[in-house]
Amino acid sequence: MLTDFYAKYFPFWNALSSDDKAYLCQNTFEEHFESAQRIHDNSACSGLFIVKSGRLRLYILSEDGKEISLYRLAPGDICMLSASCVLQSITFDVYVDAEEPSECYRISGPAFADISSRYLEVKNYALEIAVGRFSDVMWIMQQIVFMSMDKRLAIFLLDESSVSGSDTISMTHDQIARHLGTAREVITRMLKHFVTEGMIEVTRKGINIIDKSKMRSIVK
């Protein structure tokens, strides 16, 4: 039951009236997304997504199509920045894609905004989530600004390996470049350097990390 799930999920649940609990449930939709499907693009207030299974990626996009991944959402995570009508002080545009086939609850933006305007607890919850993401984004920003690309690439490969539970990263150079907001040539050159250093090998299946401890050492 959705009510039971929400009772555990939302710290503000008990503060809501029975009517408002029902209202929030009526405005929740179960949705399925395919891998690589764009599920939010700022043309509307899509609402909040709670990930049940799969994985979402939130990113910013420049006019000429350059991307920077800000963070990923795993099962149990909630996407708040896709609900611009809830958080009016968020004035930047984000995009959200499914990275894998994903099941989500989507809560209508206007309905959540309505509830959040009437309950300080709900407003607080939404703001807390957003401020937590602020810290994630600052971490990315510090990497971009202060860290050389070899460190960023090493961190990216180690993270991907850890998320997927495999030493092989099945992504093209172009995909990696898009994640890190750089050119494909930069990634290709850097990967060649990693091969020479004996940290990875490049196979048909993708990039295979063969010396993790050496790769970790360049991150420090």
Added chain:
Amino acid sequence: MLTDFYAKYFPFWNALSSDDKAYLCQNTFEEHFESAQRIHDNSACSGLFIVKSGRLRLYILSEDGKEISLYRLAPGDICMLSASCVLQSITFDVYVDAEEPSECYRISGPAFADISSRYLEVKNYALEIAVGRFSDVMWIMQQIVFMSMDKRLAIFLLDESSVSGSDTISMTHDQIARHLGTAREVITRMLKHFVTEGMIEVTRKGINIIDKSKMRSIVK
């Protein structure tokens, strides 16, 4: 009177008990800072700064001393990110310097955290301020990641000119480089290019913008 000022300044003021109003006033300190003085460095929860006069700059700093300015605080603005004990989901380190001789009210971090833990309205206020700054930081991040350095430098010079109300920007190449998180050489090369293009002239007093409309045209 501080009470009168706070009554106008803080939207939550009327929600506080008389005791808590007095408590907040007792934990407010009038402080003066010299130009270039560092007033917050994350070694402690410095508290909140409300700027009465002057100008503060908030920035991040890398281990090797590289800086990125995130935003400036003008009279009437409040600095919330220097109160890490109030916003526990803010996990990144920021630094705050006075850019001019500045007068501020400083509210003790622990006192404000105490009030904010007891009044949802106060917590909300603190979070709203932080989320608003999130948008400012995203704007900077998009500039860094997506914009070429000539555009960023032009935007910086136009902003400085607009803030100071003068066409002359009295900063060294090194200072500008620190603001933009790049090397001095990059700024020197770019400024030479701007001189050749007839947008600026470099004098003893600093950088003089002589063709604003041309400079604005490269920003578009």
